[in-house]
Amino acid sequence: MSYQDFLQTYAARILNGTAVTAAQFLFASGVAILAALIAGLGKLSANPLIRGPAVVYIEIFRGTSLLVQLYWIFFVLPLFGLTLPKFAAGFLSVGMNVGAYGAELVRGAIQAVPRGQWEAALALNMTPATRMRRVILPQAFLLMLPPWGNLIIELLKGTALVSLISVADLMFQAKQINASTYLSAQSFGTALIVYYILARFVVTPFMRWLERVMAQRLGRT
């Protein structure tokens, strides 16, 4: 079977898998950004009741493997009465895992906003919430975008693990095609190339574009 024949036969399944991977990626990114913001801000809180859970979340999710977390959420949580469909278990695990790393980026970026900005907001009699929303976070956002670019690629790669709880993503389809045809180089090779294209020509350019747009909006071109 030539590679062309292979593509003709299996292109539909590979594209289906790519769509599922894209969906997992988008949902997981949403979870990761939300978790990172909450935990990152929480870790900076003066209240130990808020800081404690944030630190515990960050250390647990950074200290263990994504695969362990995925299996735990999918196989063990149901024993506590919380059964998640595999699609949701997939993107929640990936998102929570990357969110823990993101929380450190959020915390670092907020602390890197110059002191003068905090003092100015205080002098203008802004409430802490307004100060965070209008002054600190927009500047912190710009500071943390470049490292988030790397993290988002890690997230895309992380979504490949959801195939292990049989979410029918790109990796899953590659495995299935390999199991029925034994054309390992073709099936896994094609999947590798698709992941590469997604990372290098879709996600990375988008993050660069976002960096430019945000810099312009803050008047720093």
Add this chain to the structure above:
Amino acid sequence: MSFHWRWDFTFEIMPRLLWATLNTLMAAGLGYAIAMVLGLGLALAQRSRFRLLTLAVRELVEFIRSTPLVLQIFFVFYVGPQFGIRLSPWVSGMAAIGLHYSAYLSEVYRGGLASVPRGQWEACIALNMTARQTYLRVILPQALPPALAGMGNYLVGILKDTPMLSVIGVAELMQTANAIGSESYRYLEPYTLVGVIFLAISLPVAGLVRLFEIRVRRKLGMR
């Protein structure tokens, strides 16, 4: 199946999990050793005079870094037999994880090499040193210490990626927990214990890496 934690079962499976932990540590150590050597090669190749080699290695590093490790493990394990080369799970697992992390480490080395001042290179030329002498006696001793901190983070990273080796049947922690789960139909204890064991290893190691980083910085006079 129930959510009751059974301590007797915990103690029953603990020895097996601890043995498997040794395999996990060995996999991380071996993979890291391969990555350290291979990564240096990838970093040096990107400083070569041959533009084509430089570009090809650059692209290879980007490719390895932007595709999932679990897919690379499958690729290495299954593609060999298609062409008549049989690799054991351990060999292909180590090759895949070593190659993956060599791409990351090459970036760390590259940063270290870039931090060596130009004058050092020029001095080597002035002293008529060969390329080999230049690297071994002047450049690498100065490039490696600043890279050590970054290297430590990837040591923790490789440890946390070893559970992926379970997909091709390497008998490390995750694989053992899976086996226990399918024998006893109890998943609560094995999976939770795997998490606890990982925390117990990676938190102290991460702490040590941080301490080490501070000491190296002090030694180099960059506070």
